[in-house]
Amino acid sequence: MILLSYFEPETNSWQQTTATQLPSHVTTVLPADARLWINLNDANAAEIQQVLQHFAIAPTLAEDFSRQRHPPKLEAQPEFSLLIMRGYADADFAEYSGSAQVNLLYSKQILISRMHCHNPHLLQQLEPQLSNGTPGAIADWVKQLILAVSASYLEKLINFEDEQSELEDVMLHRGNDEYMSRIMRYRSVLRKINRNLAYQKDIFSDAMYEEQSPLLRHFSTADIRDFYEKFERLHSMTDLYYDQLSDLVEGYLSTTSHQINERMKVLTIVSTIFIPLTFVAGIYGMNFIYMPELQMPNGYFMVLIAMALGGIGGLIWFKIRGWW
Template identity: 80%
Template structure:
């Protein structure tokens, strides 16, 4: 289903119209938003042909999953962005894909988002305002995409602090598994933010950037700084989680080494004693010491002295 919101310059009002009612030639002051969220593939193709969108842009716009991208033709610009649609960073089920084709008078949008609340934020707001422009819609969507990350990252800061304290006092494998999930999610959203940061970074220094048709250099710098800050935050959190993993592994390795040291000392003490016991446990008839009246006690004393001497030696060498 194609949903059209059309601003009629003569009446100065917004109205919902059908695709068949769309004028063949839009008036100079007209504004049009075409929502293709629920449109079929045939309806999408119909709209894209109506506005003479080149096949390469049409193909990228129609994809449900595509990395963030900026590309333009003579009249229309393609902007693809990705928002964060999950409740937190414990699980990543998929990004909110925002596909936009726009000119000065027309916005064609297709948003894939499983989060109803975020989907509402990624829907252009008209509110009967006759002064609103397509550039205002695009700006609103860009800010909504950046806000979808910022809210989660700010909340995650407190959660990560609690996790650090827990790992310091009573770290366990369950918390390690949670950290690994967090790292995986942060790595994925870091890629999305890097793409989007580069879009606005390039736009600031390209004189022919399509974004300059609708936004000032100050606005582009603001967009860039927002995504650059988000990208830096994900880098910081990822590095902190990596430090937690390395710290936990180092602590675990140290504990294992301490246990192995104790086992090694015990083994070193008892190996000579076992050797002596093995000798006198052999079933030979002619063994001189077997005829000694105090042989049993002599051997026990010798074994005890050997064990104590080994412990003293370890203590002197600083091995225990």
């Protein structure tokens, strides 16, 4: 289903219709004050191709726009520019069920959008805001969507800072495998969104230094720099949080390893002390008839004293050497 929102300059109002066939008067040449938003969220493949062919979108742009999953990118043809972005659609970083894909084709007066988002609240934020009496600029709509995408990450990252502080305190005092499992899930999610942010940061980074960048058709250098700084900051935050979680993992493993080493040290000392005593007990436990020591009246006590002195002497030696 194709949803059309057309700003009629004569009535100074928006007309919203549902159409399976594009009206004949909707072309790339519109009155100067007219605006057109074509929402393809609920359109099928045939309807999407109909719209793209109607506006003579280049095959390479049409193919990328039609995909439900595509890395963030920016590309242009003489009339239209293609911008693909990814927002964060989950409530937090406990799970990653998929990004919010934002596919935009836009010119000075026309915006063709297709959103793939399982979060209704975010989907509402990713739609242009229409108001009667003013047509608005397509560039302002695209800017609003770019800021909405960046905000979808920022809110979660700010909230995650408190969660990470709690994890640091817990892992310091009573870390266990359950918290380690949570940390590993967080790291996995952060690694995935870090890739998305890296792509989007590079889009605006390249645009700042390309004289023929498609973004310069609709945005000032200051706007592009602002976009870049937002995504660069988000990318840096995910890097920072990922490194801090990695430090927690390494710290927990080091602490666990140290605890195991201390236990092994105690077991080693005990074994070292009792191995000679077991050797003595084994000798006098043999059933030979001729063992002169067995006939000594005080032999039992003498062996016990010798064994006690041997064990105590071993402990003293460990203490002197600093092994215990």
